[in-house]
Amino acid sequence: MRHKKLAGLAVGLLLVVGGLSGCNSNKQSQGQHAGGSKISNASKTDMQNSSTSSTNSSSQSTQSSAQSSSATSNQSSTNSNSSASNQAAGSSRIDSLNHELTQKLGNVTLPTSDGLTTHNGKLNIRYSGNQANYRILYSVGNQALNLNATQTKQTPYASFQKKTYDSASAAASAVDYTKPSQNKGLPKVKLSSKITGYENAGGGQNYILWNEGNWSLAVHGSVVNHTDPKSTAVQTVNLLDGHTLPTPDNHGAIKFNVHAAKDHLRDQTISWQNGQVVYTLQGTDIRTAVAMAASVK
Numbered sequence: 001m002r003h004k005k006l007a008g009l010a011v012g013l014l015l016v017v018g019g020l021s022g023c024n025s026n027k028q029s030q031g032q033h034a035g036g037s038k039i040s041n042a043s044k045t046d047m048q049n050s051s052t053s054s055t056n057s058s059s060q061s062t063q064s065s066a067q068s069s070s071a072t073s074n075q076s077s078t079n080s081n082s083s084a085s086n087q088a089a090g091s092s093r094i095d096s097l098n099h100e101l102t103q104k105l106g107n108v109t110l111p112t113s114d115g116l117t118t119h120n121g122k123l124n125i126r127y128s129g130n131q132a133n134y135r136i137l138y139s140v141g142n143q144a145l146n147l148n149a150t151q152t153k154q155t156p157y158a159s160f161q162k163k164t165y166d167s168a169s170a171a172a173s174a175v176d177y178t179k180p181s182q183n184k185g186l187p188k189v190k191l192s193s194k195i196t197g198y199e200n201a202g203g204g205q206n207y208i209l210w211n212e213g214n215w216s217l218a219v220h221g222s223v224v225n226h227t228d229p230k231s232t233a234v235q236t237v238n239l240l241d242g243h244t245l246p247t248p249d250n251h252g253a254i255k256f257n258v259h260a261a262k263d264h265l266r267d268q269t270i271s272w273q274n275g276q277v278v279y280t281l282q283g284t285d286i287r288t289a290v291a292m293a294a295s296v297k
Contacts, residue, residue: 093123093144100147106131109279111160113295114138115288124154132164138292158283158292159266164276168249171273177251178216183209189230191237208233212240214247215272217254227258232286239287243294246279248272256286 094114101110108131114123122144127136139154165171186198189208197210206221208229219236221229236256245252252272259265264284270293271280279296283289 093119093121097123097125097147101125101127101136104147105129105134108134109162109296110136111281111292111295112297113291115158115283115285115290115292115295116140124149126156129162133162135159135161155264156266157285158281158288160292160296161280161282163278163280165278166276168273168276171276171278172250174278175248175251175271175273176253176255178209178211178218178253180211180216183211189233191230191234195237197233214250215245215252215254217256219256219258221258225260227260229258232256232258236286236290239290243290245270245290245294246272246274246296249274 091113094112098110098112102108104127116123120140122141124139124141124145125136126139126148127134129135136159137156138158138160139156141154163174165174183198183200186200186209189197189199191197191208191210195210195212197208200207200209201223204223206223206229208219208221210217210233217233217236219229219233221227221232236254250273252270255267255269257265257267266282266284268283268286268289269280270282270289271278281289281293281296283292
């Protein structure tokens with residue numbers, strides 16, 4: 001009996017020791033879980049802060065980009081509106097003056113563009129003649145004046161003339177046209193991939209000559225004045241690529257001159273025949289002359 005009691009006590013002691021060990025193990029496990037939870041929470045906090053910072057940065061970048069895009073769009077819109085207003089000013093002014101001219105001269109052929117690159121609404125026109133023969137002078141002043149106003153004394157930058165002849169043959173003869181055969185034997189000058197000109201030099205004068213369709217063209221320079229016609233001839237070819245001139249019944253002629261920068265002579269001439277009529281456009285500037293001639297209707 002005594003041995004049984006001792007054995008029972010020993011078993012009891014073992015159970016007590018085992019229980020205590022289990023409690024300590026659970027506490028250590030809970031402590032480890034608690035510690036792991038703190039690290040995770042801290043990490044979550046850092047990630048949330050980082051995400052918030054990234055979101056704010058992205059929002060600021062988007063706002064900055066939107067502001068920049070808006071500024072660029074506004075500037076582009078302003079430039080476009082300015083260009084449109086500029087063109088509208090020129091168109092409305094010449095349209096108005098052309099309307100008055102048709103009331104005075106009848107249903108006549110006129111340039112519908114003033115040929116200018118900038119417009120201030122102060123284009124002025126003087127004219128003389130009748131429906132069969134008339135001459136129109138174009139100028140720009142400090143103010144817009146009435147058609148044929150007596151105080152219009154500005155220097156014209158362009159003129160347009162209609163002259164009626166007794167016959168179509170007489171009109172054709174009045175156009176200073178040069179046949180392609182007349183340029184044979186002259187030194188060749190390449191003006192573009194498709195156009196070849198011919199150089200005629202002598203007596204201190206230099207000409208570049210060529211033909212396009214029913215048109216003959218001549219650009220004149222001077223050795224004495226150091227004005228080389230080749231660059232102006234190339235410029236003319238490029239201008240005609242972008243402008244369609246009236247179609248002559250038989251022939252048309254273009255005569256351009258290269259001047260020193262101080263010269264402002266109105267001798268850039270474009271003339272063409274239409275039946276018994278010869279139309280002539282003259283300007284101080286080649287580009288303006290081409291643009292006005294191309295607009296004639």
